[in-house]
Amino acid sequence: MLIDVHAHMDFLPEEKLIKTEKNKRIRLVLSNSVNLESCKKNLEISKKFSKIKLVAGLYPEDDLDLKKYEEFEEFVLKNKKNVIAIGEIGIDKTEKLEFELQKKVFIKQLTLAKKLKIPVIIHSRKSELEALDILEDYKNKLKIVLHCFSGNFSLIRKGIEIGCFFSIPTNVVRSEHFQKMVREVPKEKILTETDSPHLSPFKEEENEPSFISESIKKMAEIWSVSEDKVEKQIEKNFKECFGF
């Protein structure tokens, strides 16, 4: 069955949510949040649709501060039964927010995930090395998923050494970088994601969780195994990372 570990279901129209819920090939979709408002929307969505789960996190947007972090932590602790991971979190040099503050909020969220014993889903843009340096302290203490990792191959090796999982986006159908990642990262460290509504495998169409099937096709080709084998491997990896 198909598993999407990184989508933004709060950005999709209601009919896509219904379509996802009804699709028999889809097992689970993890709806990632970027701020408190999106955490709240994804909480409501996860209560309404059984296949969609809440991943709560604060991305380093312009207006993030420590007060907002406190409100977020309160939200997570209050709804901890529904929060299956912390994400998407990270550091990002393309964002205007002061880098030291970004790091501080990132570490606070890693610490929270560790305390709650749940995985983290990470996006580090133009700051992959700095993110891995921080994550090194959490080796063997936290399950880490690197979403849409665009660091070079020496950084990918560093991620592997820390024990990270790598979630491969649906644009793997045309991205050399992600195809190479599927070839070189150990099979048991690979997960699948769409980043819906972004990174569609079809240029003219908005992304949605059912398009994970396109990644499965591509990965089966790269690994020279059946699509069924790829799906089973991903389900096994998901269980190893998320525990269910």
Ligand SMILES: [Zn+2]
């Ligand atoms: Zn995302």
